Amino acid sequence: MSVSLHPEPFDPWARLAAHQAQLPAGSFGATAVFVGTMRDFNEGDDVRGMTLEHYPGMTEKHLEGIVAEARSRWPLDDCLIAHRVGPIEPGDPIVLTAVWSAHRKAAFEACRYLMEELKHRAPFWKRETLKDGQVRWVEKNTEG
């Protein structure tokens, strides 16, 4: 189980490879992964950059709680959540959730659960800088 916040860009595929290398080979059959990436547009506007604020301490604790809840609901071998904080550029990965399980139903459902819970409850806030330099807080999350 791993929850991590990244002030610097991270490579989700390298992170997955490194994490999976620690799991016993042959033990899991299904891996479901989601990666959220920063787009260069939002609500019709060109976006130049973004800053992700969080609540140090509570954010990590909350993500660990989401993982614990998923593990109590589905039979999972392992879970991984990685999330950027701080300044972010278009094309940068923002969030990675991954689940390892014996079966694909549990993996798919738990991975989606992690993302929905994270989106709705984890203390992160996005502030965008538009192409014209205007800065705005994102008020509404991207739809599911």
Added chain:
Amino acid sequence: MSVSLHPEPFDPWARLAAHQAQLPAGSFGATAVFVGTMRDFNEGDDVRGMTLEHYPGMTEKHLEGIVAEARSRWPLDDCLIAHRVGPIEPGDPIVLTAVWSAHRKAAFEACRYLMEELKHRAPFWKRETLKDGQVRWVEKNTEG
């Protein structure tokens, strides 16, 4: 869009990184991925190895059809399916499905659709070699 069959082991994370590098950065917001990996047990028995038979021509055509169907049902930026054929060892990735989209709902649903369609209709057949050397055709697919 990419559909490929691999007679040799492939690294799903490297495959994803390479494929995504071709997509315009900042254009997609959501990537959903599934990897099916060979386990060292099945239906209560220790499994030493497996051979995946397919129907050359029809298998590729069928996978391309599944991708086309997914693209007609959800707004997707891109799709990827990679599948092993031939001799496989426990711990080897068997299948990779990935979907890039603007939104996570479409990405999750389409990725799961690709896997369910592939499992139920794509012409692949598994023959397992058990620990004691016994060889058997897998009759029933792993449950969803």
Added chain:
Amino acid sequence: MSITVRYFASLRERVGRAEDQLDADGNDTAGGIWARAVPEQAMPDRVLIAINQEYADADHPVRDGDEVAFFPPVTGG
């Protein structure tokens, strides 16, 4: 021309060969092809059939030059 009949996986082992070539009789169906190609065995209940690499039912017509494949339920992924 002729009709190519192919068998895969456990069905190939059961039939004892991977392929047959049959002359078209002008009035064939997929099920009829099985009966002519493998007269010693009934077509299995859960068999899947493809004509020219597309799934088809047993009563689907088969024409000269077609490829007809019979195989067991798939187990990929």
Added chain:
Amino acid sequence: MSITVRYFASLRERVGRAEDQLDADGNDTAGGIWARAVPEQAMPDRVLIAINQEYADADHPVRDGDEVAFFPPVTGG
């Protein structure tokens, strides 16, 4: 001891500071803390509240030493 009050994101900018320290009055709730800390502004309707880094309602009691945080709807992921 005292009660630490924290504000995040757009709410921090609206309040004009990131943190307050209040003396406990022995009978506090999260909503009461807001009223004492930010008397010039009503608590926003869609505010989220955490006490000691766990979500809580406005009528949840607050004790000496607690950390109370107010923030807008989250937009991570």
